[in-house]
Amino acid sequence: EVQLLESGGDLVQPGGSLRLSCAASGFPFNNYYMSWVRQAPGKGLEWVSSINPSGGVTYYPGSVKGRFTISRDNSMNTLYLQTNSLGVEDTAVYYCATGYKNMGGYWGQGTLVTVSS
Amino acid sequence: DVVVTQSPLSLPVSLGQPASISCGSSQSLVHSDGNTYLSWFQQRPGQSPRRLMYKVSNRDSGVPDRFSGSGSGTDFTLKISTVEAEDVGVYYCMQGTHWPRTFGQGTKVEIK
Numbered sequence: 588e589v590q591l592l593e594s595g596g597d598l599v600q601p602g603g604s605l606r607l608s609c610a611a612s613g614f615p616f617n618n619y620y621m622s623w624v625r626q627a628p629g630k631g632l633e634w635v636s637s638i639n640p641s642g643g644v645t646y647y648p649g650s651v652k653g654r655f656t657i658s659r660d661n662s663m664n665t666l667y668l669q670t671n672s673l674g675v676e677d678t679a680v681y682y683c684a685t686g687y688k689n690m691g692g693y694w695g696q697g698t699l700v701t702v703s704s
Numbered sequence: 705d706v707v708v709t710q711s712p713l714s715l716p717v718s719l720g721q722p723a724s725i726s727c728g729s730s731q732s733l734v735h736s737d738g739n740t741y742l743s744w745f746q747q748r749p750g751q752s753p754r755r756l757m758y759k760v761s762n763r764d765s766g767v768p769d770r771f772s773g774s775g776s777g778t779d780f781t782l783k784i785s786t787v788e789a790e791d792v793g794v795y796y797c798m799q800g801t802h803w804p805r806t807f808g809q810g811t812k813v814e815i816k
Contacts, residue, residue: 622805624753631794631796631807631808631809631810632745632747632753632796632798632807632810633807634798634804634805634806634807637805646803646804647804648705648804648805649804682752682753686800687800687805688735688739688741688800688801689741689743689758689759689800690743690798690800690805691743691745691753691755691798692755692758692764694752694753694754694755695752696752697752
């Protein structure tokens with residue numbers, strides 16, 4: 588059974604940082620592109636980042652480029668998202684998901700990041 | 705960025721009746737590899753999103769066959785042949801052809 592389990596969400600002050608993790612199991616993690624998608628409270632879905640299977644190629648939208656860094660540890664079957672210079676607009680549930688073109692074959696349960704003073 | 709626009713944003717439907725959601729993109733979603741990367745997702749209240757369709761019309765495993773996807777280029781449709789109570793939720797389309805990936809605003813399906 589495929590499982591994606593996010594962790595690391597927390598309450599953080601504006602300007603702060605958090606590292607989110609996504610532990611994967613039940614599929615050959617090192618063969619898959621992986622992505623992060625977020626959802627602000629009561630709002631729609633927003634793609635945040637994607638990474639290729641080896642971890643050597645990464646993709647970001649303009650809203651997070653330069654502040655967020657996606658990475659992976661294939662030996663630990665874990666995906667990461669380092670988030671820096673957080674603003675209130677980054678408050679959201681962050682989901683990890685498989686894929687990048689046909690994104691979202693599998694999703695985690697999400698982890699909540701709240702940016703507030 | 706490619707703008708993805710859904711309509712309607714709210715869709716009250718009676719049980720057993722059909723439903724249809726439209727999704728339009730500001731650019732063609734035909735990729736240089738020849739595929740069209742348009743996916744549909746369902747998000748039930750309080751749950752993570754679930755993919756229903758990929759590459760326009762390919763149904764994911766476990767998705768009931770009352771769901772169907774169609775379209776090409778810039779215009780796409782998700783149809784539910786007969787709405788059931790478990791279909792309540794928000795439906796999103798997403799394009800996976802261009803960077804950045806973009807989602808539609810979401811269509812809220814509710815029982816009338």
